[in-house]
Amino acid sequence: MGCSNNAPSTNENARTNDDARWNIIFVLGSPGGGKGTQCDKIKAKYKIFHYSCGELLRQAVKENNKEAELINKYMKEGKIVPARITCELQKKCMEKNEKEYKAFLCDGFPRNEENLKFFFEVMGKDVKVLCTLFLTCPEDVCIERIQKRGGGRVDDNVETIKKRFKSLKEETVPTVNKLKGYGPVYEIKANQTIDEVFKDIDEKLKDLLTTK
Secondary structure, eight states, rough: OOSSSSSSOHHHHHOOOTOSSSSEEEEEEEETTHHHHHHHHHHHBBBBBEEEHHHHHHHHHHOTTTTTTHHHHHHTTOOOHHHHHHHHHHHHHHHHHHHTOOOOEETTTTSSHHHHHHHHHHHGGGEEEEEEEEOOOOOOHHHHHHHHOOOOTOOOSSHHHHHHHHHIIIIHHHHHHGGGGGOOOOEEEEESSSHHHHHHHHHTTTSSSOOO
16 A cells, blocks of 8 residues: 555654663554454564554453443444543553563554554653554455454444545555654555465564564
8 A cells, every 4th residue: 555665764762762661563454454363473473462452442342441432432433543542551551561571562553643643652762663564455355354254343344344444545554654754664465365474474573573
């Protein structure tokens, strides 16, 4: 979707902060593009903690978090949940797991420029961005995949999926381009087999992460 594989970095603090509290890999891409599947394969090989922002939000709804009603409303409508809420959940997750992990796989964030701006305003001094993985896949393939998985998620219906693709094109792609200022952005073609996609990803990560 027009993203360079080797983007120069301009945000030196986020890129070169070797004493950062948390090292981050952002994973973004098409709904149904296999982000969760690939994150599972990454964490199986490398010492990295994986969290899905979507799962953090769904768990907050399930636990009747104070923002549960608002979160559910945004997700049903295929809209991006306010950055304040998502960043609060991420920070709690990293604080909970930082004794065991220094590197975190951030799945499904930042999806728009508000997300990006808020994230670095709140946690910029504590993070170093290792890279961004951007998994792209044609819309028709993704819709077919999502319909097959049948997970009963509130946002797994054709109408909402199409809204999510619209958001991807209008909000996430420009955000991914801005992420070039924080480190390398790697566009990965996700309409391959699972193992082929992982091979492409692993080639990018093998010099960044410690294997188990």
